[in-house]
Amino acid sequence: MNLALLFDEDFVTPDRAVLTGRRLAxxxxxxxxxxxxxxxxxxxxxxxxxxxxxxLTDTEAELQVTLDQQPPTALPLTLILAMPRPKMFRRVLQTCASLGIKDIWLINSYKVEKSFWQTPWLSEDNLRENLALGLEQAKDTVMPTIHIRKLFKPFVEDELPGILAGKRALVAHPGTPTPCPVHLDEPAVLCIGPEGGLTPYEVGKLEEAGCQGVHLGPRILRVETAVPVLVSRLFDACR
Amino acid sequence: MNLALLFDEDFVTPDRAVLTGRRLAxxxxxxxxxxxxxxxxxxxxxxxxxxxxxxLTDTEAELQVTLDQQPPTALPLTLILAMPRPKMFRRVLQTCASLGIKDIWLINSYKVEKSFWQTPWLSEDNLRENLALGLEQAKDTVMPTIHIRKLFKPFVEDELPGILAGKRALVAHPGTPTPCPVHLDEPAVLCIGPEGGLTPYEVGKLEEAGCQGVHLGPRILRVETAVPVLVSRLFDACR
Structure with a gap:
């Protein structure tokens, strides 16, 4: 926690907040x-x-708060991610939040096991808690938005074209001939498949919708590693 | 496991190997x-x-093995890492191995808790197992070398100058004025501090030894996220 994130409900007056629970601990x-x-x-x-x-007591910390700095710049990136295995999901959420990704779509894919969608980590409170942990790590305040789409085809056919409009759209897919571009100066949409990869049908549908298949070299990376590698390649983290 | 890594002891003839345990499962x-x-x-x-x-039985799989491809190119990078918290250490090892880092030095630092060095994950077998998991993920065969240095000062004064010789040397340190360079075409050494950061004394000693302090922007990233972000920035993953 490099910054304590304060929620509306923490404020007892306009410039005083009371911390309890995890942040107090x-x-x-x-x-x-x-x-x-x-x-x-x-x-x-x-x-x-x-x-x-x-x-400061064992149960509460009251803070006199002065707020005068802008949070760091958000990444101009929409991330479309096949729903990860629950064990990995929390960490991926925290990582995305810490990297400054603000728009995250969790989608279905053939290799997403049905049980992944049952994880308690998808509850509103748990999503918010894990995103908050990522923001607190990175010293940011802007809560990412999570969209959940449990049907691949309607999402790709009906919603994706609107999401892509005016943006550079990429799907990370090992084995495609085009290397992932570097240092974009435009907003982008990046699709990342599940463990085991997207099926050829799924890659085809994403390409039909306007995504360009790109690869990251011969190494197959876990989602939690591929996200920072891709983000760092696409955008300058030092802004 | 995108590739089953075979050890000398798995081979029963020069081109036959028997898998048991985790890989068999x-x-x-x-x-x-x-x-x-x-x-x-x-x-x-x-x-x-x-x-x-x-x-193929419940207890063994015997493979007729044909080996004819080179593993992917290694990163020309020496990573010097303050010993991470055990909870994070295994994942960091796997991540480093999957990214193609082959030379890893685990060093002490003021904010490395003494207990971190007691973790069973530092045993030879556990190091090898977690590095193997990273190699199997990335489809690589070249086992990274791990060096353990529990004393900061003798390492930095006596060994580091030799490690740095002829290489670009960097220490990732939030708050320094120089952004981390991109796309090096030379071998590099990268130092990454612990959770909570290096002390000013430690940064000073590393700079004295020849490391340049560089930052990654306003966000503070966890080590497991900073490593892929830095590696992706320093080297082209698509080679």
């Missing part, structure tokens, strides 16, 4: 703060700044 | 192979090719 056990200390904070979907600890 | 439960099927294989530190399943 972090203040006690990792940051080992005392009254009078300042910690980096940010308001969800708002500004960042600092919070002075004005009251 | 994968053949049964994920690949669902039958006798006569071919699977991608590679010999540790050797060539890749295919193995025809010539005998």
């Amino acid at each position: 972090h203040l006690h056990s990792v940051l080992k703060v005392a009254a009078g200390d300042r910690i980096p904070v940010g308001r969800v979907d708002g500004l960042m700044g600092s919070g002075e600890v004005i009251r | 994968h053949l049964h439960s994920v690949l669902k192979v039958a006798a006569g099927d071919r699977i991608p294989v590679g010999r540790v530190d050797g060539l890749m090719g295919s193995g025809e399943v010539i005998r």
